Amino acid sequence: MSKQGVILLNLGSPDSTDVADVRRYLREFLMDGRVLDAPFPIRWFLVNCLILPTRPRESAEAYSEIWREDGSPLILISQAQQAAFAEKLDIPVELGMRYGNPSTAGALRNLLDQGVDDLFIVPMYPHYAMSSYETAVVHLMAAVREQKPDLKTTLLPPFYQDPGYIDALVKKAAPSIKEGNFDKLVFSFHGIPQRHLVKGDPSHDHCLTTPDCCNTCHPAHATCYRHQCAMTVEKFVAAAGLPKEKYMLTFQSRLGREPWLQPYTDKTLEELAEQGNKRVKVMCPAFTADCLETLEEIAMQGRDSFLEAGGEDFEQIPCLNESPDFIDFLAGKVRDWQAGHYETEKATPPAYVER
Structure with a gap:
């Protein structure tokens, strides 16, 4: 009998407001070809020679303005969403970030360690863009190919007008x-x-x-x-x-x-x-x-x-964050999936091609 699980995907955040952590995060983010979609040599030059020498310090100052005592607002809110979501369901729910921590690969590994072999993927992006929804899903599927190529996956489509x-x-x-x-x-x-x-x-x-x-x-x-x-x-x-x-x-x-x-x-x-x-x-x-x-x-x-x-x-x-109406909406999508209302196939974004 299969075991179902859910993974929530979001963008990510630096581990701290230290310039070194922000620089590491920005490098990973900006070197993504779906964010800066220039050819690799140009992207490498732009990121490493023009952006990273000055941008990390500026961004670190901006992050310090919003940072909470216990960490990044995005990570803390996302974890609260995960916890609220898990309360509505009787299956494992993990959270993965496209860049930084908690990593997508780590979240997938946690689910597999719990015996999950049927995965519902929830990108926390209502709208489709190659620099958000697409890159998060493609990144996850790369981890799937590495960790469990035969994993059964179903992808929640963009819900912008649901x-x-x-x-x-x-x-x-x-x-x-x-x-x-x-x-x-x-x-x-x-x-x-x-x-x-x-x-x-x-x-x-x-x-x-x-x-x-x-x-x-x-x-x-x-x-x-x-x-x-x-x-x-x-x-x-x-x-x-x-x-x-x-x-x-x-x-x-x-x-x-x-x-x-x-x-x-x-x-x-x-x-x-x-x-x-x-x-x-x-x-x-x-x-x-x-x-x-x-x-x-x-x-x-x-x-x-x-x-x-x-x-x-x-x-x-404020954004939807962990508002009950939003959590109920997403939980309803999981129940639809469990009831067989989604076609299960390898989770490939509709516009995805090798870029």
Whole structure:
């Protein structure tokens, strides 16, 4: 008789705020060809000669602003999610990070040591992007090939418009938005380079090519990050009853000078304040756990920029974290799998090709 298990996947965090630990983490992160997708020699030069000499110290200072006494917020919240998830189920649940610790390979090993031979994979990313969802899954499957090639695996698809996920988002935001006491609700998603959309488009003839491509039905939407972000916003505002003039979609965390998805969150927050929007709230639906990008980039840097530009009231709405509605939603997906509602096959992301 088979034994089932679940693995939760997320991005990761440095082991500490020491510059050496941050440098080690950034090297692993930025040398991933699905994050910086330049040819290896160029990627190596960019990372080791241009980024790592200065960026680790800057990032270490940013991490120190949000670090808790007992560690990284992302890791601690992810572990709380794992514990809450395990309480809902009667099977083992492990947590693996794409970069750093706890490692994906270690989490898989723990499951195999418990006799698991039927694995449900839960990337904690609602939206498909090669630099998040795809790289986490591909990394796990490399570990599977090394540790147990015959392991039975089933992959949870991106859940960006699933009613359960949208409902959890709306309930999380309700205390902040139910009175309508804000001028604008900004949905800030993690940005990606525009070229990643084209690279993830199996047809190579739709994303950023077809007019209004995100709203023109096409198979590319299965792996189109921008379309999926837009759909999350569309479903949220419909469920919450927000009028069009009360919200907008932006993208944060760009790196380098090439075009990334726009509009940019940082510039938008300044512009909103300059235009007389005094009360702004920001939520980050691409993240299921609060982390550097939400706690420091938005709640600190974003707030400062908005207030300095003339804004008066700013709030970063927390991520779903271990909210009961979100945990119940994910647990329901596991039960669907256990009931045979998912097709079981080797867990390969739909757009995956050797890059």
